[in-house]
């Protein structure tokens with residue numbers, strides 16, 4: 001059956017124990033056990049583990065898939081020829097870095113999602129299972145008879161332009177700009193697009209995304225669990241000569257082929273699965289008195305490290321909201337941070353930058369590198385009348401914030417760079433006058 005992305009249903013909740021069978025085979029899931037001697041309808045049982053078997057119960061993640069063939073039927077993997085893209089720069093730079101919008105493929109070339117994942121920066125260690133990578137993708141064609149899976153980490157995908165129709169082993173998701181999706185480590189997926197598409201990817205290794213604890217905020221607010229949506233089971237029984245399976249493994253890409261679609265999971269149950277989230281559903285919490293809350297108040301998802309409160313990566317958004325703070329410099333403050341801050345822009349413009357930071361572009365403020373509002377923004381916000389005001393209307397920017405040092409790839413260090421970025425702060429005036 002051809003995938004129909006027109007009218008999809010989802011299961012609601014974050015981290016739930018879901019169970020789903022394709023409606024064509026409602027009794028696909030074995031009852032009361034995972035591995036019966038014979039599974040219903042001649043299906044194969046296969047477990048996909050997202051955490052160590054022995055991880056504490058509240059973090060333990062795994063799913064059981066009931067599929068037409070087990071995933072193991074494929075030819076040996078061979079390396080793909082694009083390893084240079086992933087080579088990291090050996091000379092770090094502490095400079096503020098800004099990228100112009102990453103180019104879309106030209107009309108004369110056919111690029112699918114997997115062809116054009118461009119790594120901008122990475123940190124930590126893929127071998128030590130603790131780290132992250134930041135990529136941008138741009139494509140104009142659908143993946144045909146190819147699927148990707150990542151052995152290194154989880155992908156959080158942020159479309160900036162173009163709808164993504166995502167086929168996964170767990171079912172189908174339609175993800176449009178202002179929505180995001182997460183494809184955890186190991187899950188096979190492919191992406192259809194209809195036109196020029198671009199976006200950002202945050203990859204985290206050795207951890208998984210959680211919704212942050214709310215502390216004194218209480219039981220409700222920020223990203224509410226019910227707004228996360230997981231696919232329902234969907235399968236295709238397709239035999240083809242060459243179905244390519246692309247695998248990112250220890251920072252390198254490999255390819256194998258098999259003679260059938262991997263999207264042959266008829267039913268599944270478990271708590272390790274892909275999901276999507278609509279950023280417009282984020283309940284923004286912020287000051288109603290004075291001063292500027294740290295941007296952690298806008299955390300949608302956090303991928304924790306082993307150090308309490310310190311993330312391998314946080315996914316933070318800056319949504320439209322009211323600004324009401326009294327006697328306050330309202331935009332982001334000047335600061336130096338013990339974390340790395342990569343920012344991207346989905347739509348509109350960012351409150352701390354009047355110009356230069358454009359949708360589809362990015363910026364990186366590294367550990368302890370000073371940054372903050374540009375000169376124009378500072379003067380305006382220091383002098384404007386402080387009425388209740390809509391902030392960031394019609395815009396959406398985001399930050400991938402990491403406790404790790406990030407290294408910019410050779411390619412991203414040379415391509416697409418806004419060489420004048422540092423100049424944004426140079427007109428900042430000295431206002432100080434010694435009291436007489």
Ligand SMILES: O=C(O)Cc1cc(O)ccc1O
Pocket residue numbers: 293294295331332333335341352365371372399
């Ligand atoms: O640097 C940035 O623009 C991100 C940011 C936003 C904010 O409101 C406070 C601190 C911060 O790092």
Ligand SMILES: [Fe+2]
Pocket residue numbers: 335337341365371
């Ligand atoms: Fe910052």
